[in-house]
Amino acid sequence: MKKVVGARLKRKEDPKLITGNGYFSDDIQLPGMLHAAILRSPHAHAMIKSINVEEALKAPGVVAIYTGKDLEGKIGPVPSSWLVPGCNLKEAPQYPLAIDRVRYVGDGVALVIAEGRYAVRDAMYLIDVEYETLSPAVGQKQSMQIDAPLVHDDIENNIAFHWKAGEIPEEVCENAEVAIRQSFYIQRVAPSPIETRAAIGQYNPGSGELTLWCTSQNPHIHRMVLSGVLGISEAKLRVIAPDMGGGFGGKIGVYPDEALVGYAARDLGRPVKWIEERNEHFTASNYGRDEVLDVELFGKRDGTLGAIRVKNTHNVGAYLSTMGPGVSTIDFGLMVTGCYKIPYASCETFGVYTNTTPTDAYRGAGKPEATYQIERAIDLFAKEIGMDPIELRRKNFVQKEEFPFTNAQGLLYDSGDYEKPLAKALEMLDYNKFRETQKELRKQGKLIGIGFSTYVELCGFGPSKVAGAIGFQGGVWENATVRVHPSGKVTVYSGTSPHGQGHATTFGQVVAEKLGLPMDDIELVFGDTKAISMGWGTYGSRSVAVGGTAVSIATDRVIEKAKKIAAHELEAPVEDLVFEKGIFSVKGAQGFERTFQEIAKSANMAWNLPEGLEPSLEAQSFFDPENFVYPFGAHIAVVEVDKETGQIEVKRYVAVDDVGRVINPLTAEGQVHGGIAQGIGQALWEGAVYNEEGQLLTGTFMDYALPKARFFPEIETAFTETLSPVNPLGAKGIGETGTTASTPAIMNAVMDALEPYGIKDIEMPLTPEKVWRAISESEGK
């Protein structure tokens, strides 16, 4: 039998999805089901003078309309789940519907429930809301000014939190031979899953149980938070995340909308369905990024880096989202040194309320921003001292023998060998030859550039003790149960649930390898709080490293128990028993064997078990890792800039990632491809834009440029494997490496291409217009 872990198996979940047999939220049809729609504010900031629902109530099929005032005292505010300590964090209550004041375009004003999807939307527009508009706070830097309008009257200067970490002795900065100072804006981007958000509530008046299907990356967090918001026991609230078309962080958040649907279903005693529209998604779903980074990198002319000082001004939107406060502080601020041995670092972060949709974690959450600023600053530093950017990186890499390595901000990098993926990527690209070609092409007037990004990422959330210390309102251990049925078929229950990642395949491989079973004998159950005792969800690239480890340990426990039963039946001491490829045998005694299936039957029938052993074959693991994991790698981009139009073409993209043990290279590559597409999207095309009135100007895919497959060359991928000591699988995380590495790789490549013009930086996204203007301006000089 071939090794299963490490094999390129096709995804188990794909046949159903590509044959239209997935079961998504919108596929759910319940008898007597009503439809919900949420009327949202068209203003960024306004007082609600009056809401007249009279006409709307008369519309055909309307069952109920709720306003913020109707729900006062009946439904609580939706809290943030990451209350970062020591930063004077001020959380403004976010009620599921605005009561007397709207604070962003998209803020919920009224909930309409009707028979039928069209009826509910027709009725919604008959609600007459009278607003008195207020000046909005837009843009984080402007909103911190003394005269800026206040989003929440009692929160001074709109400052939601002010966080600091790290100290740099003043003389290190003052005496530095080289100081690079650069501001970067990591623009606001929309996670844009192919399936928008949804919620369906069903209340059972007999049992008092409320079932809520919703698009959640973390159904147990939804259960925990919503039980508080709705005032219902966790034992009576069942949250189910059905098949999901992506999340990318946008479905971590516990939103007001799910609470509203749950409330209405219970209040009306009928099932209620809400499906978010795409336009609505652009105003009502959390965005990612929106951070202004002021970076200073200090060092010597010989390329030795001495310190990095960063100020992050983070636009948190109108309310603190579920994980929002952690993104620009813990996730970003502790990772500002990247993969380099920089002795000193400091980060100061301001979280600023504005009259815009809240921002939350988006694929990478803080690490792409941290990587962007250090990888861009390294390139600027290299240019300043006239050193090859690769040489500067190598000179400052944490060396292989220095792991585990404590970075300047106190994080312990578990394992690494940063040279290995870089060397491999350079070989794949044929770097030396490239530089020659570049010279030739420049002579012909062609602008070709190459860009590097050597990154390290913090993921695999994580040690729960640390989670507590950094204010995360939850644990981050993971849970798995491996249940062996009498036939020897296996059901695995996992606390982390997929929304495109392919857990059934990768977790299945871990179990199949250990138990010697075909993949088809293993089923994965996830995303249902009634079936799975607890779990903390899918984000922070934690599923394999934490959830997969729980699966692995639970499987080991099953084997341990099964061995006892096999030993009993074979009348041999347990120590002499060997379990390989699904067969229990006795060392040195040929012919004495039991199959896994035979033992599964014995365990479940319990006719003849060893003295004192309980029946059944099932084990559970609650795995809490001792540390995070730190994947790393080297990405190289080659671009061509058309100097006449400013258009950028990505010519080649090489990604060598080291994510520890790779369980399935095929699904791992898929993760890398998707991540890179989103990271390059940030660099070149995507960007949510508000005007000075706080109106969203990019509310459709006509206005918001999401990349298409044809925008990319074939992505060349490879892996190196430096195992993590943090978990027995040796696995790290892969979900966010692409978004983390690719944005600066592309930017550095474009800047390299534009080197003949002396252009040092252009704000993302690099639209042709911006690039063309930069070229034209430099030519005019």
Add this chain to the structure above:
Amino acid sequence: MKIEHSYTFKSIPREVLWRTIQDKEVLKRTLPGCKSFVEVEDNVFESELGISIGPVKGIFTGDVRQVDRKEPEFYRLLVTGKGKPGEIDADAEMVLLETEEGTVLQCLADVKLTGILASVGQRVMSGIAKVVIGQFFKEIDKEAKQLV
């Protein structure tokens, strides 16, 4: 969003143009998508306009006010409208200039949009708005010619 548009009404004297463009019956006929146009007080009209801007369609109800009138050379139009896709708030300066060719009408408008109206196709919106204004002026031109 700022919109600038000018149109030359060939061989139309300024006074004639002023009269035409101030005639509420004419306006009712010529305003694009006008479903109703009722004068509720002096120079204040309640109107219902069916507007179709690219992918955004809807009926807007609102009022139109004429202020700062300086016959026959200048007036300001204040328009507020409300419809399913959002709200419109426009402040337009209308300048009538006498030239050799005829009368040039300059429209300088500052338009604020909210909701879906704002978030869909802003970049093409001013172009479309110019087309709509152009259509309106063409219709006015036809009406004015009958009076000359």
